[in-house]
Amino acid sequence: MQQKIIILDFGSQTTQLIGRRVRELDTFCEILPYNKFPKNDPDVIGVILSGSPYSVHDPEAFQCDLNEFVGKYPVLGICYGAQYISHSTGGKVERTESREYGRAHLKSVDNSNPLFVGFEQNSQVWMSHGDTITKIPEDCKVIASTEDVENAAYASSEKPLWAVQFHPEVFHSLQGKTLLKNFVVDICGSKQEWSAASYVETTVEELKKQVGNDRVILGLSGGVDSTVCAMLLKKAIGNQLTCIFVDHGMLRKNEFNNVMEAYSGLGLNVIGVDASEKFFKDLEGITDPEQKRKIIGRDFVEVFNAEAKKITDAKWLAQGTIYPDRIESLSITGMTIKSHHNVGGLPKEMHLQLCEPLQWLFKDEVRRVGYELGIPASLIERHPFPGPGLAVRILGDITPERVKILQDADDIYIETMKKWVCEDGEVLYNKVWQAGTVLLTTVRSVGVMGDERTYEHPVALRAVTSTDAMTADWAHLPYEFLAKVSNEIINKVKGVNRVCYDISSKPPATIEWE
Ligand code: XMP
Secondary structure, three states: OOOEEEEEEOOOOOHHHHHHHHHHOOOEEEEEEOOOOOOOOOOEEEEEEOOOOOOOOOOOOOOOOHHHOEOOEOEEEEOHHHHHHHHHOOOEEEEEEEEEEEEEEEEOOOOOOHHHOOOOOOOEEEEEEEEEEEEOOOOEEEEEEEOOOOOOEEEEOOOOEEEEOOOOOOOOOOOHHHHHHHHHHHHOOOOOOOOHHHHHHHHHHHHHHHHOOOEEEEEEOOOHHHHHHHHHHHHHHHHHEEEEEEEOOOOOOOHHHHHHHHHHHOOOOEEEEEOHHHHHHHHOOOOOHHHHHHHHHHHHHHHHHHHHHHOOOEEEEEOOOOHHHHHHHOOOOOOOOOOOOOOOOOOHHHOOEEEOOOOOOOHHHHHHHHHHOOOOHHHHOOOOOOOOHHHHHEEOOOOHHHHHHHHHHHHHHHHHHHHOEOOOOOEHHHHOOEEEEEEEOOOOEEEEEOOEEEEEEEEEEEEEEOOOOOOEEEOOOOHHHHHHHHHHHHHHOOOEEEEEEOOOOEOOOOOOOO
């Protein structure tokens, strides 16, 4: 049995964050559409109702049948969840003057209630509501208020039911983690047994059952997700797994060989395909970023399929899809799962079934599972790298010569970053979310080298800090580091006579230039 908390998603932007927080309590959870509560699942130990962009009074507001779980499991309503419970069970929700956005402070906190054990009076919480709960259900009592809102938290005296108007899952609710721990561990009784080791153990068993003696194919990219996916499968089914790694010619310098070597060190059975000629030919003269992406995506599918077709006994296609990919595409009204950008469109006549062993993991959990499987840090801690590779970092059309220039510049930048130890003892590469170089082939500037005038292209360095690539800030790299990199690139890379550093945040810029 694997205990789980069900999080019913009413469409809030912070639903995923609730999931993250529950996992941080070493407890498994599933985020499901608001009206898809699993009625006969013996593993459920509690239910959380998320916030929503709607008001309970909106005609299109999401509704669920509370009778499916209220009174049967411990339930926690958050924001809209709290309002919905009140609205549906005899309380009242109204649009008043007391709407709150941002920081608020709790008062009259009832520390004798199990939800608020260890809470301080005046604890800062994060609010975001236009409507206010003006009356709570009959069997409930108020367990915390704020300056402006009387019913900031309430609990039933008869059933295991709690509701909070604020968002405990967000960073700015300073004791939010305490509240969620009180609910998940003390109220729901989680044994906190969800860990990377237990995930590996149960997933390997499941994969053995799912796949049996069949052959599985998997597209590797050198990135964390596909590597961890491959190693999980290898542990489960050994050499019934065949991996395919396509080189489109726009990877980092020596990356294809380095990654193939690393994979071979891990004992993976990998077919490496050098298809760079085809990609370069099809990209000739193309300057529009979206067109570049389309051509690369199409060529990738063609090359991958041609290789996959040779593996005639394959029955399964494995993909490194992770949980956030699924939640984003699990629209809360439908259940369509997006196809992976690397292998979309595999020919139907191959009749392959999909196998997605990472589908329950958040990114940092994938890394933890990776370490558990003995994958070296050099593969697990790699910066993200876009599927189309350096093609979207060469502004203008792509030629093998330009790729070579960019690879050389990029190699100096990244290798120096990997060796640079900061004042606090941490390696600079590990402090940065993602870094890369951009070749501005559409710009030329004048320089002087020795006695000669040069007229060449600039390279832009990009480095950002981020947690999820949705927003990012430019990394404040040390000047001494930038000076060293700039000097080396200009001295060693023929074709580049100027180096700039990109100091734009996302938004309004993006991480990639194209
Ligand atoms: P942007 O440039 O949108 O990038 O801020 C966010 C993250 O996505 C990566 N990226 C891509 N990854 N195919 C990919 O597989 C693509 O076409 C693509 N475009 C951007 C980018 O490197 C960053 O990590």
